[in-house]
Each structure stands twice: as structure tokens, then as C-alpha cells.
Amino acid sequence: MTDHANPSVPVTGGSMPLLGFGTWQIPDADAPAAVGAALEAGYRHIDTATGYSNQRGVGKALADSGLARDDVFVTTKLPPDNADRVRQTIEESLDQLGLDHLDLWLVHWPPNGEARPDVWEQVVQAQADGLTRAVGVSNYSLAQIDELTDATGTTPAVNQIRWSPAEYDAEVAAGLQERGVVLEGYSPFKASNLQDPTLVEIAQAHDADSAQVIVAWHVAHGFVVIPKSSNPERIRSNALGAHLELSADEVARIDGLAG
Template sequence: MTDYANPSVSVTGGSMPLLGFGTWQIPDGEAPAAVGEALAAGYRHIDTATGYSNQRGVGKALAESGLARDDVFVTTKLPPDNADRVRETIEESLDQLGLDHLDLWLVHWPPNGEARPDVWEQVVQAQADGLTRAVGVSNYSLYQIDELVTATGTAPAVNQIKWSPVEYDKTIADGLSERGVVLEGYSPFKASNLQDPTLLDIATAHDADSAQVIVAWHVAHGFVVIPKSSNPERIRSNAAGARIELSADEIAAIDALAR
């Protein structure tokens, strides 16, 4: 059952908030203000990546927030092009973020479309060495995750994938759950029609908007969601969505929007 006061899921080394703040396409110079606004709004999970080129800005916001390190869950990612310099990449990320460890480090995409267990082994080694508490992948298929587990014996804690009500796929959700892998969704609004009558009706019932309903749907399912915005009002509004409790019928109606 979801704890709506502090929705989270257990991962290696701690608890991962179901609501995260995404920083894709937020320039480094704008990141301190945007991430600072998110932290002030109550977000305690920040998602960045080497490929976003904004880790220094994210780190500045973390340093200026006054929050204790253990109060914020920080994720960054290994670019597939850096598959030949795994250790150097995580050390650079930690330096830019101003941290001594990550909470989660993800392989951003399968390198050259392949699972690459050899790369995964190095990521797992970084975890063993204390550079990150948990490790995972992003944009991997169930088959590719199975390849990693078969080759190394270690499953990713998380698979971050493009996810929204219209992209909902019970086979994928159940497959990850059966493997003990947390589903984390990015771009929750991009593919969705925010004017969809189903979303609007549910939003009206909760005195909310469609974007908030989409956030609430993720949380109700136990999916991690990382909405992105640089707009302070929208940052706060998205956060409020995580506190909306949907009924079973409302969740089923949103599930039915899947294409």
C-alpha cells in the first residue's frame, strides 16, 4: 500500500522517493534555481545525467539547500559512449555534483543497443567500492536485463524507461516487478493528451489538473516518476500530484488509456 505522506520504494542502501525531479534539458546555469525550487517544494529525489551537462548546477543547488546529504536521493547516469571509461565517469560525476557517493547510478542506454554485461560488472564494482548505494539501468528491455543477471548474477535495482498512462504496458510492469526491478518512468506528460476526457474528469473530482493526475497514477502503482519543469509554479503543482489518492476505479480508467 502506498504511503501518501512519504511515497517511496526500497532499493539497495535505502529508500527511493517515488516522486523525483527530472533535469533533462535544464541548462547548467539554470539548474541551481530549478533544482533549488524543487527542493524547496519538497522534492527529495533529483535525477540528472552526465549527458545532461548540468551536474555542476545540480550540485550547487544541493550544496545551497541546507539539506543533509542523506535527506536527498541523487541519481545520475553513465552515457553509453563512456562504456570504456566507467570508473572515470562516476568519479567525474561525484566531483561535479560535490558528493562522495550517489544514491543511484544508471547505465543511461544499452551501449550500441547491447546489454554489455562487461560494462555492468564495472558499474556493480563501483557500487561495491562505495561510490553509489544502488545501481540500475535505463531504457533496457526485459531480455537485456535477463542477459545482465545471467552473466553477472546481479540484477539492476531500477530500470528507468519512458512511461506514462498511454505507454502503460502491464507485461513490462509485471516483468520488472517479478525480477525485483523498480520501474522508474521519465517523460510522464510528453505522450499523454492532457485534455483527455478521462484525465479531466478525474482531475475535476480531485480539484486537480491532468498532469497532477498522471503523477498520482504513477505513485498509486508504485512507479517512480520524475516530472521536469523550470517553472516554479509547475514544479510545485507536479509535487502536489503525489499526494492525490486515486480510487481503484480511477486507476483502472487511466490504465485503459494505454495504446
């Protein structure tokens, strides 16, 4: 991890902020305001997807922010249904986002539940051609990641999976780490009980709320986290969690909520 102001992990072509802003279920018309609020709140990592149908709105927020391109880490994703039009999909994403390259492009789900090394080869080719700095996957198993690596010699830089204290799996986390794959968690609050006594107690000890503690837990582990909200106050509040420092004992207690 790098500076405390914006903790990050290294990925191909640069560093990936551990705190990202998720845009799932944010309509295109609402994306400029929501993403704009996130950028104003200090988020420097924006996560979208072709399947979210909001890339134009996200691109507008990026353009209106006045931030330099290299100051914002931008991720989007290839839908599994587009497995036969890989190159066209990334070109469409770049056009809609108004960018000349991505920081990270993910295969959103295994196409038909299969790893599909042939699709992965095309994703890697887009990286070689400079359309994205890093490439990865989302919702892939360790076995499927190994299949991609064995077939192509290129390991995904990132695996974005549903993740939270309630879904914490030490074996999955260790397996990704052993492979040099960054664990990025989505929907950090959905499976969590924000009223859980352990979360509430730790939050009170830090004059914080449970959502901030969950964000802090991800950061303490070195997991990337992409909380999503359209409420500017909640967007700012969630961001503060990335700067909340938990003790090793507190992290272990939160780990114990899984299962």
C-alpha cells in the first residue's frame, strides 16, 4: 500500500486505489451527479460496466471534474454476452466514457459459467494494444483463474467478487494472494448486518458508523472496496471509512462475523 491519503495496491500500469466508487444501478441520467459527488469527496477510482448502461454519464462526470486523466482510476467490464465481440465492446466503452484507455478492464462474469481462455486472450490483446493498462476478471473461481493462466500465461490482475465481513473466506483471500491477484469486493453492505453488535461496538469506539467500519476492514486487509450510493452525504461518509484505522484485534473480530 502507498500513502495514507489514498491507500492503494499495485496493478499493471500503476496503482489501484483501495477505495473505489461503485455505480451499479445508478441510471445514466443520475451518474454525472453521483460520480461528480464521489470525485469531489476524494474518490479517485470509479467502477462501471457495459452492463450498467451508464458509461456516458460516468464519462461526463470525469470530463466535468477537471481532474487529470492519470489522477482517476477507471474500471469497466465486458459482459459475458459480448464474448464474441470483445474488441468492439472495449472500443464502445472508451467512446462512451470519452477516454483513450482504461485503467482496468474486467470480464464481468464467466461466459456461460466457463472460464473461456479464448475470450481472455482477446482481453489481453486489448491490453497489449494500449486500450487498457490492466486486465482482470469478476466472479471467477480460483480454478477458473488457473485455467486462464495455464492457457495463456497471463494471470488476471484483479478478481472482483461479492465480498463483505459476512462473506469473508480466508481460503479465497489467500488463494488470490498466492496467485498475485488483487481481491476487489463489491456490494460490501448488502450481506452485512449494519446493526451487528460487533460492528456497532467497534464503530462507537472510533466515533464512526458500521458502514465506515466495513470500508475500513477492507482497507486493513488490502482488499479493494467499491461502496455505492447516490446520496452525496452517504458518499462522503463512506469515503471516511478508508481513513479509519482498525486494530489487529478489531480486524480479527470482524473476520469472525463470517459464516
